[in-house]
Amino acid sequence: MLICCENKEGVAGQISLIAEALKTKGRIAVLSHNNADGDTLGSCIAACIALQKLGKDVSMIYEEDFPENMSDIRTGHDFYMLLPPGDDSALERKWDAIAVFDAADPKLLGRRAKLLEKAEFVVNIDHHISNYCFGDLNIVDADASSTAEIVYQLIEELGVPLDHDMALAIYAGICTDTGGFSYSNTTAVCHEIAARTLMFGIDVANLRFKFFDAISIGKLHCHGYVANTLKLHEGGKCAIVVVSAATLAELGATGEDCEGLVNIGRNIVGVKVSMFAREVRPGEFRINLRSRGDVDVSAIARLLDGGGHRSAAGCTIKAAPSEVEAILLGALREVCN
Amino acid sequence: MLICCENKEGVAGQISLIAEALKTKGRIAVLSHNNADGDTLGSCIAACIALQKLGKDVSMIYEEDFPENMSDIRTGHDFYMLLPPGDDSALERKWDAIAVFDAADPKLLGRRAKLLEKAEFVVNIDHHISNYCFGDLNIVDADASSTAEIVYQLIEELGVPLDHDMALAIYAGICTDTGGFSYSNTTAVCHEIAARTLMFGIDVANLRFKFFDAISIGKLHCHGYVANTLKLHEGGKCAIVVVSAATLAELGATGEDCEGLVNIGRNIVGVKVSMFAREVRPGEFRINLRSRGDVDVSAIARLLDGGGHRSAAGCTIKAAPSEVEAILLGALREVCN
Numbered sequence: 001m002l003i004c005c006e007n008k009e010g011v012a013g014q015i016s017l018i019a020e021a022l023k024t025k026g027r028i029a030v031l032s033h034n035n036a037d038g039d040t041l042g043s044c045i046a047a048c049i050a051l052q053k054l055g056k057d058v059s060m061i062y063e064e065d066f067p068e069n070m071s072d073i074r075t076g077h078d079f080y081m082l083l084p085p086g087d088d089s090a091l092e093r094k095w096d097a098i099a100v101f102d103a104a105d106p107k108l109l110g111r112r113a114k115l116l117e118k119a120e121f122v123v124n125i126d127h128h129i130s131n132y133c134f135g136d137l138n139i140v141d142a143d144a145s146s147t148a149e150i151v152y153q154l155i156e157e158l159g160v161p162l163d164h165d166m167a168l169a170i171y172a173g174i175c176t177d178t179g180g181f182s183y184s185n186t187t188a189v190c191h192e193i194a195a196r197t198l199m200f201g202i203d204v205a206n207l208r209f210k211f212f213d214a215i216s217i218g219k220l221h222c223h224g225y226v227a228n229t230l231k232l233h234e235g236g237k238c239a240i241v242v243v244s245a246a247t248l249a250e251l252g253a254t255g256e257d258c259e260g261l262v263n264i265g266r267n268i269v270g271v272k273v274s275m276f277a278r279e280v281r282p283g284e285f286r287i288n289l290r291s292r293g294d295v296d297v298s299a300i301a302r303l304l305d306g307g308g309h310r311s312a313a314g315c316t317i318k319a320a321p322s323e324v325e326a327i328l329l330g331a332l333r334e335v336c337n
Numbered sequence: 338m339l340i341c342c343e344n345k346e347g348v349a350g351q352i353s354l355i356a357e358a359l360k361t362k363g364r365i366a367v368l369s370h371n372n373a374d375g376d377t378l379g380s381c382i383a384a385c386i387a388l389q390k391l392g393k394d395v396s397m398i399y400e401e402d403f404p405e406n407m408s409d410i411r412t413g414h415d416f417y418m419l420l421p422p423g424d425d426s427a428l429e430r431k432w433d434a435i436a437v438f439d440a441a442d443p444k445l446l447g448r449r450a451k452l453l454e455k456a457e458f459v460v461n462i463d464h465h466i467s468n469y470c471f472g473d474l475n476i477v478d479a480d481a482s483s484t485a486e487i488v489y490q491l492i493e494e495l496g497v498p499l500d501h502d503m504a505l506a507i508y509a510g511i512c513t514d515t516g517g518f519s520y521s522n523t524t525a526v527c528h529e530i531a532a533r534t535l536m537f538g539i540d541v542a543n544l545r546f547k548f549f550d551a552i553s554i555g556k557l558h559c560h561g562y563v564a565n566t567l568k569l570h571e572g573g574k575c576a577i578v579v580v581s582a583a584t585l586a587e588l589g590a591t592g593e594d595c596e597g598l599v600n601i602g603r604n605i606v607g608v609k610v611s612m613f614a615r616e617v618r619p620g621e622f623r624i625n626l627r628s629r630g631d632v633d634v635s636a637i638a639r640l641l642d643g644g645g646h647r648s649a650a651g652c653t654i655k656a657a658p659s660e661v662e663a664i665l666l667g668a669l670r671e672v673c674n
Contacts, residue, residue, distance in 0.1 A: 181518050181531070182545035191532035194518070198525040208519035209629070213604045220564045220605060227561025232554065267550045268557060292546070 006137060014139050015150070018123055019157040021137060025096035027057045029115060030079075032101060033108035034064055038176030038211065040102035041070050043125070043147040046169040047099060048079045050160040061090065063110050069210045072203075073172045075165040083111060097121045100135065102147035104128035125150055127177075145185045148173020152193050167197035168207075176211055219257040226264050226276075233329060237272045239265030240328060244321045245279040255280070262288035273297060273332060277324045280316075285324055289313045299335045300328075343474060351476050352487070355460055356494040358474060362433035362458065364394045367416075370440035371401055371447045375513030375548065377439035378407055380462070380484040383506040384436060385416045387497040398427065400447050406547045409540075410509045412502040420448060434458045437472065439484035441465035462487055464514075482522045485510020489530050504534035505544075513548055556594040563601050563613075570666060574609045576602025577665060581658045582616040592617070599625035610634060610669060614661045617653075622661055626650045636672045637665075 007013035022028065030048050032040040044060045051058045063083040066074050074080070083090055088111055098119045100106075104126055106113040116122055116134065124135025127147050131140040144150050148170045155166060162170075174193060178186045181194070198204065215223075222243075230241045241261070248258070258278050265274030273295050276288040287304070289297035291311045298313040304327070306315020319327055344350035359365065367385050369377040381397045388395045400420040403411050411417070420427055425448055435456045437443075441463055443450040453459055453471065461472030464481040481487050485507045492503060499507075511530060515523045518531070535541065552560070559580075567578045578598070585595075595615050602611030610632050613625040624641070626634035628648045635650040641664070643652020656664055 182541065182549075184542040186535070186541045188532040188535040191528040191535060195525040195528035195532065198523070198528060204519065204523045205521040208516075209604070212519075214606050215604050216606055217569065220567070220601070224561045224564025227557045227564060230557070236554075264557070267546070267552050269551050269553055 011139060011141050011150070011153075014137070015153050015157045018125075018137050018139065019154060021121070022051065022056075022097060022099070022123065022158070023054065025056065025121065027093075027095050028059075028097045028099060029093075029095040030058060030060045030099050030101065031103065031109055031112055031115070032060065032062050033103035034110045035108075036062065036064060036067065036070070037102075038070055038073070039146045039148055039173040041066060042073055042169040042171070042173030042176075043101035043151045045073060045075070045077075046148065046151050046155060046166045046173075047101065049077060049163070049166045049169070050155045050158050052077070052079060053160045054158060061112055061115075063112060069214060070172065072207060072210065073169050075168065077165070088114075091115055095119065097123060099123040099125070101125050101151065102127070104131040106132070106134055125154070145187060145190045146174045146177035148177070149189060149193060162196065162200065164200040164202075167200040168202055171197040171202050172207065172211070175207070180208060180212055216257065218251070218253050221251050222253045222257045222261060223264065225251055226261050230265055230268075231325070232268070232271070234332070236268075236270045238329070238332060239268055239271045239274045240277070240325055241265060241275070242277040242285070242321060242324045243279065245282065248278070262290050266290040266292055273300075275328050275332075277317075277328065279321065283318055283320060285317050285319060285321075287315050287317060287328065289315075295332075295336060300331045303331045303334060348476060348478050348487070348490075351474070352490050352494045355462075355474050355476065356491060358458070359388065359393075359434060359436070359460065359495070360391065362393065364430075364432050365396075365434045365436060366430075366432040366452060367395060367397045368435060368437045368440065368446055368449055368452070369397065369399050370438075370445035372445075373399065373401060373404065373407070374439075375407055375410070376483045376485055376510040378403060379410055379506040379508070379510030379513075380438035380488045382410060382412070382414075383485065383488050383492060383503045383510075384438060386414060386500070386503045386506070387492045387495050389414070389416060390497050391495060398449055398452075400449060406551060407509065409544060409547065410506050412505065414502070425451075428452055432456065434460060436460040436462070438462050438488065439464070441468040443469070443471055462491070482524060482527045483511045483514035485514070486526060486530060499533065499537065501537040501539075504537040505539055508534040508539050509544065509548070512544070517545060517549055553594065555588070555590050558588050559590045559594045559598060560601065562588055563598050567602055567605075568662070569605070569608070571669070573605075573607045575666070575669060576605055576608045576611045577614070577662055578602060578612070579614040579622070579658060579661045580616065582619065585615070599627050603627040603629055610637075612665050612669075614654075614665065616658065620655055620657060622654050622656060622658075624652050624654060624665065626652075632669075632673060637668045640668045640671060 030044045032044045048058045048060045058079045059081040060079050061081045122135040124138040126140045127144040129142040152170050174190050226241050262276035272293045274290045277285045280286045291297045296310045298308045301308050301313035301315045304315040367381045369381045385395045385397045395416045396418040397416050398418045459472040461475040463477045466479040468477040489507050511527050563578050599613035609630045611627045614622045617623045628634045633647045635645045638645050638650035638652045641652040
């Protein structure tokens, strides 16, 4: 679904419009979203390289260090500009255009959101259905696997031949946002672009290890705890894990170590709904919900004042550790009956 | 590396030769290897569909049920012929040609190996460097990601337009043999072919779940045991897990549940060598060795009368559970010093 796009000819026409507009600009700021992932970073880096090759004065302005597993896509270029903590003077500079990649909401730009207020011209390129269409020119194509997929087309339209570093960045964006070409957003187009990027000698095995498989010993211990304490309910259709703050402290686990643990239950054969509860403050649990199949877990989340999507949702509940399981099962039964 | 191929024009010329030869045959038996994986099954199924479309009398003869996670690629065709246990009468039939896919050694054909002895014409298509080149016409291309990649070219050469079921089978072969497009054998060609198969409406998310993520509760408990008992040695560079027969019995785990558990250690950041020891008989341990980086684990395996490749090897040792760790560390140190 094409969420927003000013051009009647659709994405291709709009990409052409944006390419023409960017060609007329001299100084361009490129913005990734905070809590950055491979898609926002890969999209920004590839766009910056292409714009630099066209002679533009480009800066990729970001305000959090790259995540460790994305270090390889930060290739040697001079456009990286990390906003120093507490010092916004870099934002005072005058830009002819601001280009934002993969950010559905200006709030995700943190302190850099203020750049949009006084900007002369804002380009907004994204694939999230929830995008606010805050640009002067927007492409928000929810049918694209990733923003990097759109950026690949933009680079073609700009007439810049792909090189190794752009290919690496585009590969990273598509690969991470499709879960290694495994999610339902994986299309023939994803594989076609991946094929072209691999012609530049991308070290697939090394990247894939860093993107998906590399695990800290702390996170491994969390995995072990989940594997050993996970309980099946409703005839094996529902998996629940509850982890108290005391257990997390014992395991030496951080909140980051708990990311994705809800998928362990979801991957068990026969499980339709997986629930992971983590005590974030005494008596307060953050709940992650995932489904495989028919159950709409956002309905469960809404019952508990949370929200989300059909297959991935979340909420926060106040309860003692011993009460959490019963509360979650109660909500599940209310939704399913 | 092209291991064997009678044609001087290389793979393309040889595929053309084989296609021409098969077109002249009426009754064709297609053989997968035992302990079947997605590549041998996908290759055979795609080849059978294509040959049937050319009007051939084709049977895919196999002697073990399809693994559960490959059930979706067994689409509705009439060429499947499961060899009944203890009854080889089906092998007595006369075939004009035998086509073997993904089997490096006739031993991997089990009882069907006898078909080769009296065969008039044998085609051998594979990508394993260790292939014996036992056919009358062979393509053994170790540069191909998978046998399915070669079969895709063969189908093109036969002039049969791809359809959904062939696309599904080819996708399964390439996807499983490249670890979901993540191993170092993943090439631009893999992605190009994947792109074409996805145009037939392949349910990527469902297949990928079955191929890689689906886990039984028994295997999950093995994961948990490994995660909690894994020990790091040599300053975090070596991970070792030893599982006694008693523990396996307690966990209710089968040998199959232990498959791939050596990779848990290998995925820990900083680990160069991962060792997994499983007691298969009282006082006898099967050892799986994996490396990431410089260490040649086949050298460790050879010290202990085993063998394998640089990054994946194995051996069997006789020892008490309490002695295994010291034996493995001793061998590691001997190889690395």
